[in-house]
Structures are given as structure tokens and as C-alpha cells.
Amino acid sequence: MARSSSEIPKTYDHRSVEDRWYEEWERSGVFEADPDPEKEPYCIVLPPPNVTGALHMGHALNGAIQDTLVRRARMKGQEALWLPGTDHASIALQNVVERKLMREEGKTRWDLGREAFLERCWEFALDARSTILGQLKRLGASVDWRRLRFTMDERYVDAVLTAFVELYNQGLIYRGNRITNWCPRDRSAISDLEVNYEEVEGKLYGIRYPFADGKGPGPDGKPYVQVFSTRPETMLGDVALVVHPGDGRYAALIGRRVRVPFVEREVGIFADEHVDPEFGTGILKVTPAHDPNDFEIGRRLGLEPVNVMNPDGTINENGGPFQGLSREDARRVVVERLEKEGLLGEVRDYTFRVGHCDRCGTVIEPWLSEQWWVSMRRLAEPAIEALKEEKIKVYPDSWRRETIRWLENIHDWNVSRQLWWGHRIPVWYGPDGEVVASKESPGEGWRQDPDILDTWFSSALWPFATLGWPERTEDLAYFYPTSLLSTAREIMYLWVARMIMMGLRFTGEIPFRKVNVHSIVLAADGTKMSKSKGNVIDPLDLFEEYGTDAVRFGLLYQSSTQDFAYSHERAAMGRSFVTKLWNAMRFVLGYPEPESGEGEMSAADRWILSSFSRLCRDYDAFLEECEFSEAMRRIYDFAWHEFADWYIEISKVAPSGATPRVLREVFLGILRLLHPAMPFATEEMASVLGEKELLARQRFPEYDPSLVDPEAERLLERTKRAVSAVRSFRSETRIDGRLRGRVPEGVEPEVYAALSEVEPADSPGDGARATLTAGGVVVELFLTEEMRRLEVERLRKEISRVEGEVERARRKLANEKFVERAPAEVVEGERGKLETNSRLLETLRRRLSEYLS
Secondary structure, eight states: OOOOGGGSOSSOOGGGTHHHHHHHHHHHTTTOOOOOTTSOEEEEEOOOOBTTSOOOHHHHHHHHHHHHHHHHHHHTTOEEEEEOEEBOOHHHHHHHHHHHHHHHHSOOHHHHOHHHHHHHHHHHHHHHHHHHHHHHHHHTOOOOGGGOEETTSHHHHHHHHHHHHHHHHTTOEEEEEEEEEEETTTTEEEOGGGEEEEEEEEEEEEEEEEBOSSSOOOTTSOSEEEEEESOGGGGGGOOEEEEOTTOGGGGGGTTOEEEETTTTEEEEEEEOTTOOTTSTTSEEEEOTTSOHHHHHHHHHHTOOOOOOBOTTSBBOGGGGGGTTOBHHHHHHHHHHHHHHTTOEEEEEEEEEEEEEETTTOOBOEEEEEEEEEEOOHHHHHHHHHHHHTTSSEEESTHHHHHHHHHHHTOOOEEOEESOSSSOBOOEEEOTTSOEEEOSSOOSTTOEEOSOEEOHHHHHTTHHHHTTTTTSOOHHHHHHOSEEEEEEEGGGIIIIIIHHHHHHHHHHSSOSEEEEEEEOOEEOTTSSOOOTTTTOOOOHHHHHHHHOHHHHHHHHHHHOSSSOEEOOHHHHHHHHHHHHHHHHHHHHHHHOOOOSSOOOOOOHHHHHHHHHHHHHHHHHHHHHHTTOHHHHHHHHHHIIIIIIIIIIHHHHHHSOOTTHHHHHHHHHHHHHHHHTTTSHHHHHHHHHHTTOOSOGGGSOOOOOOGGGOOHHHHHHHHHHHHHHHHHHHHHHHHTOOSOEEEOOOTTSOHHHHHHHHTEEEOSOOTTSEEEEEEETTEEEEEEEOHHHHHHHHHHHHHHHHHHHHHHHHHHHHHHOHHHHHHSOHHHHHHHHHHHHHHHHHHHHHHHHHHHHHO
């Protein structure tokens, strides 16, 4: 039963509403979804947040997007499942726990040992997961909590190990020595995503390699070859020098041999097209164990790599006299020794990009190490085909094309990590040198590989492993392929593309039918949010200040294909929107019922129903195409302007017998449309209005062509223009009270007269006439002689003022020095002022001539 308007608060208080409604949704099982052959399935798997801390603004935006789509699907009668889960975040969580351990106990993970350290990781993960899940509830996430998944759950671990073993047995996983991104602090390979590149000010060192072949000096007459390098310490691992085969300067050097200083290694000089003749001296040193390009050159030339570093970044036994030094110390000492022995050439200042570990900030070392690799070409081909055939629709489509290009140029994937927290690689080494991939130990005496899998390997299985794979479960058969994935572009290759490949490999089907690549939420100044900059915005603080619905609406309103700087103004706009709706609800609640029968609908009733039907069509289409900003703009404009500003005002002064029903019907329709985006406030308002069924379970409004009434739309559109013209006239002239005038053609007379406060009349009598035009509507107002006199006086003053503005702008623009020296935007501003004031002057003079004629 609806409450009376006097019983409800004058303002909406989100703090007293949100927890209460979320508990009710959970209690009533609104979010639960199970296979139902009578219904069409709809499924989104939540991109699993890392269990390393709180949710951020990107999570808030993506959560609002997904929740909007899932709630809409549920209201459309689909069996809608939003499946929640979290990711164990291997390197990220291990770093957090290691720092905590050192800070609180002064210990390293090696001090604790593997098993004890993993216990600490589990404690931290479960605690952080609890925090994250609570924050998802604050967001209003309508996930099915019964189905909560964690990438370290027993069933999920089984899926990960099954996938590895199958790929290994199919020859798609192999062990090999390749260059990786190596973090000496973590003593592990890391993925490309975990490397942040920063420009640093460094040096370019000239290193001289003496000839060792006894053939005398080079073509320049010097007894050495000079090469430039930013990392002179890697010289200790050089196995060759190379020049471009077309570089005539060095043709005579090809085939000669030089000596690598300090390690007394003789190496040859070769030709290779990779060399840039314009860089440095045009001669490149080749260090295959410490540079990915050098690794490829060395492989082409058949050269054996020489690794000069330990896993912790110190120089190993291959570094000769520098063994035991850190990378940084080795660089300094090598340069000193080169200078001392006359082997240091020119040293230049040089700015270059250096990779740093995203988790700990350590400078990354390109390092040759033995790792587990996934052979990607065979996996990529079906994914390329699926994307080319648009079996997966991507918003925006440019990311589909970009992903195809990435897959066409894909490299093998390093999936091993030298860490402890994560999925242990299921490879076992037997007592007699056997190697077997198995989920369990083959028997006594077998030793398991110590490495763990890259987090992205387990994440790649997310859409189907969460639904029960490798078993062919009822959930998997019903909900897979999933309906949509919403994600950020930064993980399109590392996650989305890999999910497509793995989905096709293990299930034979694409993992999702749509991919929405959402905007990135930037700080207010347009830069990326980061803790180090101190510009991170906590969404929970915003929820507390503005209300969750307001923040969600503001984020969706800003979301498009472009990144955007977060605006508190949009959250404030969302809050104002909730307030506007709340006030409209109070009006609807207090609106009197007709005394007898409903009666016929007025033109205004037919207009608002027609306009609402069109809204249902447009709003739904925008959401279907993931155009969230346009959807929010469309419904905001209808609810605020067409319904609240016009129809409510009309219902006050020119109601019909049907108006009470139409008023309530359209307002509840607005609440239903808005519920997926703004669930808490809309549920509260529907309840206050006496709705017995939860809004979350009600039907999403649909376009009804039978309600579309072009005649009523034209009539009310002209009426609105006429009323607006009169209101603008009153504002300009400051004339209060009722006016007299003709009823314009093609307007609704009663509505026009009531809202414009213009009394119908056929002629001005002894007074003056004011003619207003508004988009094809002509409005005639009749003024008394006193009104005319005051208006003439006002117009003359205004004309004088505007003439002054026009003359001032003309003088400025006629001044050549101003036009040449002033900033372009200032000059354009003056031109704009001149154009605007010239048009205004023309209008004022025409109006004055009417009153004087």
C-alpha cells in the first residue's frame, strides 16, 4: 500500500536505503539463476578482481556497466546470471605479503619456507577477498553469491591443471631457453603487462673492442672497433659484433675477430640486417642472454649465449673479475676499468625507456632463462577466424581489428613464474630422468617442478572453468557461451584474446558473444590515477557522499569509447537527478484520483505515452549496443524535461480524467527503465508508491507502437515552443502578470493558456502587438500602452548597450596589431562576440520597430 506524501521524507537519504534493499534482494533470491529450459540464458562472468586490496574507480565503472546489463536482462525475462569471483593475483599478492612480512617481522619468504609462506598468502587472500566482496555489495552488484569462485578453489585448480596437462600432451607446451622479462627482486619472469616503461636520463657509453686477429688496424686506422651501449656491464656476455650488410663503411670488418675486454673472449664480426646504421657507430654488440633482439640475432648466426647474471641480478662466474657485484656496481666498475685501460670511448647523455616491475619498481632485466612456453600459432588461428567472421561482436569494433592483428603476429607465451603463490606447474621429474605432465605425482621418487603458472593462464579459462569445466555440467551447457564480457583495453591481448583461444580449444565454442571495451577513468586532471601521485579516488567515499546510484549514473553518463577525467559534477548531477525523481514521486503519490471514471485521455496524456514508448525503444537500443552514455542522456532528458518539467506541470493546470493513471504509469515506467542503472533509489520509490513486487523482478518496459501518436507529439511540441517563447519574452521584458494574445495555430489551447498565462483575445485594441517566433510557431501578444512605453524605453537602452559592444569588437578586430599578436583563441572569441551581438542588435531593432509602427 502506498504511503501518503506527508508520511515520506522530503528528501531521499541513500544511507538509510541501500543496505536495507541489498539485504532484501539477497533474502528474496532475486540474483539467483539456474538453468531453465523455458527461459533464454544470459550470463556475464565478473572479471575477477585481484585479492590484493580495495576496488578502484575502474571496478566501479565496469561493475555499473555489468550490473546494468544483467538487471536489464533479468527484467526482460531472461535467466540472468552474473557470476562473481576473484583472482589469486600471483605476483601482486606475493609482493604484498613479502613486504608485510619484512615490515612486521624482518623476514623474507625464504626465512619462512614455501609451505609456511603459502599459509600467510592464504590468510591475506581470504581477508582481502572478504573486503572486496563487501565492496561489490556496496556497488549494488546483483551477482549470484552461491556461485562465488576463486582461482585457487579446489575445483578451479583442477581445471587449470587439466588444461596444462592437455596442452602439454598435445605438444602445445614445451620447455625452452628464451629471453624473458626478469625481475631480480622477485627472482621471477613476469608478463609484459607487469612491466612499466619509464623514460630515464642515462648515458651512452663508447666501448672499444681491440682486434684479436693480428691483421692490424681497421679501415679507420684504429686498433679497435667502437660500439655504443647503455648497459656496459652486459658487454661481459657479448658473443659477436654485427654491422649492416649494406653499410659500406664496415664491409672490410666482416669476418674479422675482436677481443671482449676483461673476459678475454674472442668474437667475430658478422653482418645482420637488424642493425641500424644510424645509431651510434653503426656497429652493434650481440648479447643474446640479455637482450631479446640480440637473442634472435644470435640464433640466426648460430651463436651460443653467455649468461653473466644470477637470478638476483648480480654478476655470475661468467663475468670474470666482476663476479658478485650487483648490476649497478658492475656498470660503475666496468666503466672505470674501461677508462683505465684506454678502452672507454665517448660518453654521451642519453634518454631512453627502461622497464620496471609493476609490483616492486625494480628495473627489469631481459634475461635468458629456461621457462615453460605455450606454442601459440595453432591456438591463435581459430580465434582469428572467429573474430574475422564477427562471431564475437566487439564495442568498439576497432578493438576487434586490433586483436586480430595482435593474434596474427603472436609470439609464444611464457607461462612459468619462479614464485610460490599460485598454481604449481603439474610437471614431474622421475628418478631416471623421465618428465611427465600429471595432476598428481606418478609415484615415489618423483619431483615436481618448483615453478608456478602465470596468473593469466588460469584467468584464460575463467568463462568456462567457473561453470564447471572440465566436467560437462548443466551450467556449462546452459550458460556457455556467455553473453558478454566487459573489460578495459589494457588487457585485451593478455586476457581477452587468450580466453578466446582457450575457449575454442577446450570447448569448441567462443567464450562470449560480445565484448565491451569500456573507458578508463582518469583523475580530475586527465592523468592516470596512481597511489604515488596521490590522485586516486576511492569509489566508497563517493558512494557515501553522493549515494551509489548517483555515482553509478554519473560514471555511465561519462562512459563512451573515450577515456574520461572523473568529474564530481557528474556524481552531483546524478544526486540531483535522484532528487528530481524523488520530488516527482511525491507529486505522483499526492495526486488526486478522479472523482468518477477515468474519462478520455487528453492530447498531453497521449503525447507523454507516445514519447515514453519512443524512450523505451531508444534507451533499450543504446544499452544493447553498449552506448551507456547515450542511454543515460536519453532517459535523463525524458525524465527531467519531458516528464517532470512539462507533463507534471500540465497535470497541475490542465488534467484529464485519465491523467492520474497516465502520470503514475509513466513514472513507474521511468523507474523500471532506470532500475538497472540506479537500483537502490528506484526500488525505494517503487516501494513508497505501493508496488508489492520488487522492482528487480518487474518487467522491463518495451516499445509499444500502438502508443505512438505523431499528431499528439506535433501538437504538444508546438505548444511547448509557444509557451517557452512567452516565458522568454517575460524574462527579457520583466513583464509580470497575465497577458492577452491570440492562441497560436496548432497548439493545445488549454495547456497553452494555463502555462503561458496568456488570456485568449482576438485583437490588441488600443495597445501594441508583440510577435514572437519559435521554430515555426508564431505567437502574438497584445500589450497595453503602458507596457508598450516601458518596453520601448527598455529596448532603446538595450540597443544602445549592444551597439557599444558591437563597435568595441569591430575596433579591436580592425586593429592589425591585436589580430597578429593576440592568442588565436582570444581573437576568435572577439569574432564570436561580434557575431552574437550583431544578431542580437538586429533582433532588438526589429522588435522596437514593431512597437513604433
